[in-house]
Structures are given as C-alpha cells and as structure tokens.
Amino acid sequence: MDMADYTNALAPFTLPGKVALITGAAQGLGRTTAELFLEVGASVVIADLDGEAAKATAQELSAKGPTLGVAMDVADEKAVQVGFAAAAEKFGGVDVLVNNAAYRKKANTMDMPVSEWDIMHAVIGRGTFLCLREAVKQMRGRGGGSIVNISSACSHHPMIFPNMHYDSAKAGVDAITRLACVEFAPDKIRVNSVLPGGMNTPGPKTMKAAENAGGPVIAGPAMLPGRNLMGRVAEPIEMARAVLFLASDAASYITGVELLVDAGYTKG
Numbered sequence: 001m002d003m004a005d006y007t008n009a010l011a012p013f014t015l016p017g018k019v020a021l022i023t024g025a026a027q028g029l030g031r032t033t034a035e036l037f038l039e040v041g042a043s044v045v046i047a048d049l050d051g052e053a054a055k056a057t058a059q060e061l062s063a064k065g066p067t068l069g070v071a072m073d074v075a076d077e078k079a080v081q082v083g084f085a086a087a088a089e090k091f092g093g094v095d096v097l098v099n100n101a102a103y104r105k106k107a108n109t110m111d112m113p114v115s116e117w118d119i120m121h122a123v124i125g126r127g128t129f130l131c132l133r134e135a136v137k138q139m140r141g142r143g144g145g146s147i148v149n150i151s152s153a154c155s156h157h158p159m160i161f162p163n164m165h166y167d168s169a170k171a172g173v174d175a176i177t178r179l180a181c182v183e184f185a186p187d188k189i190r191v192n193s194v195l196p197g198g199m200n201t202p203g204p205k206t207m208k209a210a211e212n213a214g215g216p217v218i219a220g221p222a223m224l225p226g227r228n229l230m231g232r233v234a235e236p237i238e239m240a241r242a243v244l245f246l247a248s249d250a251a252s253y254i255t256g257v258e259l260l261v262d263a264g265y266t267k268g
C-alpha cells in the first residue's frame with residue numbers, strides 16, 4: 001500500500017467540513033479534543049462555563065481552523081439554547097456533539113450537602129440531556145450526526161473515593177447513551193459513550209489541591225501507581241483519539257457503545 005492508499009484508508013477517521021460543539025472545552029480533555037478535531041478538518045465550538053476561557057481557547061486554537069468560543073453553563077436550559085443558537089448562526093448547525101463538561105468536588109457520602117448532590121447531577125445529567133436535545137434539533141436538519149458522551153470508568157467500578165454523586169451521575173450518562181442511540185437512530189444520529197480511566201488533566205489536580213488544603217481525602221485505584229494494567233494515567237490525547245473515532249465516519253456502524261479507555265482498570 002503506498003502513501004496515497006493510506007491517506008484514502010484514513011479518510012473516515014477525519015471530520016472534513018463537520019461542525020463540532022464540545023462542552024467544557026476550555027481545558028483538559030475538551031480542549032485537547034477541540035485541537036484534534038481542528039487538525040482533522042472540523043470547525044469547533046468551544047463551550048464552557050468559563051466564557052472568557054472559552055473565548056481565549058477559541059482564539060488560541062483558531063490558527064488550526066475555524067473556532068467559536070461561547071459561554072455556556074450546560075445545566076442551564078436557556079444558556080444551552082443560546083450557545084447552540086450561536087453555533088448555528090456562525091456555522092449553520094452542529095454535526096458532532098461531545099458532552100464533556102463535568103463538575104468536580106469530592107464529598108463524603110454521610111456528610112454530603114444535598115446541594116452538592118444536586119449540582120453534580122445538574123451539570124453531568126441535566127447538562128448531557130439539554131445539550132443532546134439542542135444538538136438533535138440541529139442534526140435532524142443536517143441529515144444526521146454523532147454524539148459522544150464522556151462518562152467515566154467509575155460508572156462501572158468505583159475509582160476514587162468519596163464519589164457517590166459523581167459515579168451515579170456518570171452511570172446516568174451511560175443510560176442516556178443506551179436510550180438515545182435507540183431513540184435517534186431513525187434520525188441517523190449515533191450516540192456513544194467514552195469512559196475514561198484516570199487522566200492527566202487540570203480537574204484531578206484541582207481536587208488533589210483541595211484535599212491537600214484539608215478537603216475530603218481522595219483515595220483510590222486509578223490515583224495510585226500500578227493500579228491499572230498500564231501503571232499510569234492517560235494523557236488527554238489518548239482519550240481524544242477515542243472520541244474522534246466515535247465521532248467520525250470510521251465508527252459509522254457503531255452506536256450505543258460504552259467504550260472503556262481505562263488501561264484495563266476495570267479488568268485488573
């Protein structure tokens with residue numbers, strides 16, 4: 001096979017002319033995914049609770065391709081509608097949604113304020129639902145699309161403690177994937193989950209800093225060396241490649257999967 005053949009063979013793994021909206025994309029996995037999507041031909045809407053950071057990220061990445069930064073609290077219905085409307089105005093609508101935004105705060109089960117439970121489920125559960133719904137409206141008018149929900153290996157197996165609010169919210173994300181893949185298959189919309197193991201992103205470091213400052217202690221397998229089969233946490237690009245695969249035509253016959261990208265953590 002010469003180089004031209006490889007280029008052809010890899011074409012389905014790219015997103016030429018596609019429009020992707022990624023939530024929580026001002027840092028971490030969301031930002032790395034935005035960068036990768038731009039490199040393979042997509043236009044990318046970088047949506048984040050931190051609107052200034054979203055706009056700065058969009059500006060920084062604009063050398064790689066068309067970007068738009070929008071302030072969006074995924075838990076807020078109006079903000080989600082406004083963000084998707086901005087995407088439609090700039091790019092005509094979205095073909096790919098990555099539900100990536102997540103709230104992070106450890107809380108012991110027995111001491112957890114109900115407000116902590118509620119905000120976790122509002123951002124992860126309600127946020128995934130609201131963004132999916134706005135994306136489906138636009139995808140229906142574009143002949144289909146692909147939605148990738150970022151869940152967590154902890155929806156299958158506890159990873160860090162204390163984490164009941166987060167793990168249960170992520171299990172809800174998997175349920176959304178299983179249901180939505182059935183509901184929206186007639187619209188040619190595929191819906192899949194990526195379930196990361198531990199990742200080298202700012203989020204866990206912020207939690208660790210909170211622990212060091214006297215907050216709830218984070219303990220658990222993925223945070224300790226050698227507790228997954230590869231003995232290390234993932235770099236965000238290793239996760240972003242799995243997101244790209246599911247978002248792209250390379251996964252044209254895949255819907256409803258929960259793709260564990262966890263270095264075998266859940267099998268060890």
Ligand SMILES: NC(=O)c1ccc[n+]([C@@H]2O[C@H](COP(=O)([O-])OP(=O)(O)OC[C@H]3O[C@@H](n4cnc5c(N)ncnc54)[C@H](O)[C@@H]3O)[C@@H](O)[C@H]2O)c1
Pocket residue numbers: 023024025026027028029030047048049050072073074075099100101102103104123127150151152153195196197198199200201202203204
């Ligand atoms: N990092 C890990 O070890 C790990 C492991 C398993 C799963 N995950 C999942 O991967 C995804 C990305 O994780 P990360 O570590 O890159 O995250 P991160 O905490 O580094 O970044 C999350 C981003 O989401 C944004 N955000 C928070 N609340 C929001 C809201 N209400 N609306 C919009 N944006 C909001 C933040 O501003 C931030 O930019 C998350 O869904 C997370 O749960 C991460």
